[in-house]
Amino acid sequence: MKGGGGWGGGGGGLGLGLKSQRRWRGLVIGVLGLVILSMLVPLAFLLGLHNGFRPAPPGYLPEQQTSASNGFGELDHDHVRNTWNESEGDQSSHVRELIRKLGPTLPKDVLRDFTNEAKNKTIGRGSVNDSQPKEGFPVPPRGSLQSPPSANNTKVGAVIEVPLYTKDVHDVGKLCEFKFGSYCLWRKEHREDMKDSMVKKLKDQLFVARAYYPSIAKLPRQDKLSRELKQNIQELERVLSESSTDGDLPPQIAKKLQMMEAAIAKAKSFIVDCNNVDKKLRQIYDMTEDEANFHMKQSAFLYQLAVQTMPKSLHCLSMRLTVEYFGSPLNDTELSLAQKYLDPTLHHYVIFSNNVLASSVVINSTVMHAKESRNQVFHVLTDGQNYFAMKLWFLRNTYKEATVQVLNIEHLKLESHIKATPLYLSLPEEFRVSFLNVDSPPMAPIRTEYISIFSHSHYLLPEIFQNLKKVVVLDDDVIVQQDLSALWSLNMEGKVNGAVQFCSLKLGQLKKYLGENSYDKKSCAWMSGLNVIDLDRWRELDLTETYRKLMHELAMHEGSSEAVALHASLLSFQDLIYALDGTWLLSGLGHDYGIDIQAISKAAVLHYNGNMKPWLELGIPKYRGYWKKYLNRGDQFLSQCNVNS
Template sequence: MKDSIVKRLKDQLFVARAYYPSIAKLEGMEKLSQEMKQSIQEHEHILSEAICDADLPKLHGVNMAKMAKTIAAAKSSPTECTTFEKKLRQLLDMTEDEAHFHARQGAYLYRLGVQTLPKTLHCLSMRLTVDYFKSFADMEHSDTQKLENPVLQHYVIFSTNLLASSMTVNSTVINSEESANMVFHVITDAQNFFAFKNWFIRNSYKDATVNVLNFEDFQATHFDNRRVEHLSPSEEFRITYRSNTRKRDTGMRTEYISVFGHSLFLLPELFSNLKRVIVLEDDTIVQRDLSLIWNLDLEGKVIGAVQSCRVRLWHLKPYLVEFPYDASSCIWMSGVSVIDLSKWREHDVTGVHNQVLQKLQHGTEASWRAAVLPAGLLAFQNLVHPIEAQWIQSGLGHDYGVNHGAIKKAGILHYNGNMKPWLELGIPRYRKYWKRYLPRDDPFMIDCNVNP
């Protein structure tokens, strides 16, 4: 422990403070009282400047020995146990209150760090937006004929994170055997649209085509009923449940489940001329060619995805209470999904999603977000074809125990969880697999000091 001595100093200070009021009241104990007061002040001064043992002054051992001698003398004095106990309880209550305060503050700061866009990425987006209007405002896409060609492989990314989505595109293209037949549709909101467009104009991805779309433009021109007014990409939910092991001390387990946001249920209308797409989330890195996923036989199902049977629908019973469902069904993860849009339209998955949504959301943003999980799972009930679990290694955003061998063998890495690789909170030992696709020489990244 890097702070073991600091902890011992704090323990001594704690005990000394408990004894001091009683010693100060005793007649003939003025010398001991003065020595104890001085030792308390010295300990307070040391601890005000020391967090770990390396911060301690060279003579801290002398102070510890002096305090130990003073406490021993106090213990041998005729102090009243009730007075000492009362003071000790007061100090304990104060310490517990302080611990609770710091725990709440730590949780708040952690949540803030997870949900807030780093200032370097905000700088990158703003500078690219300004530069777009200086350089590329009138430029049109040159590969429009590819965008609606159903013969090509079409990949869809819903994201407001420029760097993350570009890393997903870059890793997919680099590890592909043939990039000329790959078309990426990157869908973002109006705030980030021009930054995305500038970035993908400036950067090339072999022979792949990248098309940036403004979701809000689609809403204005295609959808009169305004079902989903703002972009809502895939979302994650933290599920804590009791492990069903046979051991006596069954502990609690936590899983991060990623499911389609409301915007993704407009896929058949957004891409009316396409028959099949692969949806990638922006917290994924591709390490193998995805042609096998693209050509996967879904056997009449709507979607192909990795299932996680550690969590079944009965674990989510409080959220699904009003709807019929198979309690033993495994949940599925939306990190990488291959979708048959023809089957989607045939089963009217969007209609089922809207029916569930109407019952669950009550006009508030909180109910709208809370409805993502049950609506996403129920809409695809019995319509999911499992992809082999070896294809995708998940948990890299929350699980410290993932084996490096499993990471190297996986075709896709999914950084689901709060500790995303572009955040300072990201798990360092997994970040290197993400950073290998980072463009180091981009001038905008250098100017904004983007170096996750």
């Protein structure tokens, strides 16, 4: 038994010996593999294969360059960079200058790699530039660029995402306007001279010198040039620490700049290691690009905030009038004028507005050019917040023999309206539409048009004015330059809405929102601003119910409320628009700087559609004079609130 036990124990020892030998052989093979790899990696690096192992940034697909000599020149031909170069102006010009200065010292493979990566930063950056279009394919923003309107907004604005029929779009200069709207036009008109152009130039020189200094300091027998670069760097650092604008710079700064340029020119004459230069160049490029994008978006947001917020002076006017209304005993003349409000033989004008001053200018300009003001009745529909200010203003101010009625839309009692749902005031809807025509030539720029249409409140007109047969609807951002009495004798041939057609925008160009087969794609869009409404015909066709049904149906399928409003309003009047002569209404004074003065003088009504309203400081200066001359400058509240001072 013992012998058998010893044999069994010996067998177990042999098995352990074999396992240890196999483990030892595995370790030897692993060590040999590591040694071979440690020899191959340096060899591959020395042969220049390291460029192939460099990881591509997220979202980047490498492009094969047709010519390595293109270098940084490709950045100048990149469509997206062209767009921002035009819109950002001086903010990015020094980047291109720096690229030009550094270009000659960089080898071709570094230039090619940096060009690819720079393109990728614009195309695949992610959250920073998510809304920027890819090269050659301008894509609309994902949603509205404007913030939700506040209670004091003068207009409700929206950006309609129209599909762009792109071909090879080379001229993308209007992408700024496509993305930020009239802000880009306003900024171009109000561009100021840079007060820190020399400071920026000095900073660029400092960046270049810092990029070259480490490489020059390592060169043998170049101690003099190294000291010269270091002294110039320290001197510029001291100057820039004390200067933020050109006015802060010392008188001898031109000489210091020449010395720095001479030192950099000497440094560029030596063959140096490009790694540090490449690193510094990437830093300034990324920093400047991010800074320019940030400032562009910030200034565009502040512009939108300014145009959507009621100015302090107008808010002051409304508050002072409201306080005065409750503090002063006033003789209400509503009862004595009730008969005129309901008389269908008179000329009735309707204005939806929450702006005391704007509605006053509309009425004043209309009355001043009327051949006979006695038969004119103006109905101003406003909200509860501005109702008492409006009441007092139109009781204090007279407009020849015209009659003015102020209605609080929130207190109206309409039979068809659901009692549990409160009424609210909605002003004409404004849209900015950017698109390319299908038949446009390849070089055609993106077109941006501004249109305005009826809002929800407009579809209550037949119920609010049940005794009237016809009304003329005026937006509160118009002024009248001629007598409008001829509108009341129009034969509208069974149509409901007499409007000026806007044939720069065809309904077919809005097919993404209007569908495919429910309308005539060649028909023109129509504009609010000046509209002759046949209320009898409206009631006969029950267009209010048609509009409500469209809104309900479209709201179930479309996510954008702006798209629903545009769709429903345009299609509610399909085949029911009576085209007015184009001289009745001239639009664009709130966004277009290039309107002909002769066209302005011939138009019966001027429409300030767009963001740059005439009562705002952002309004287009050369058009504001037409609006200001109808202000009642003698009113004490205007002077107290510094309105248009």
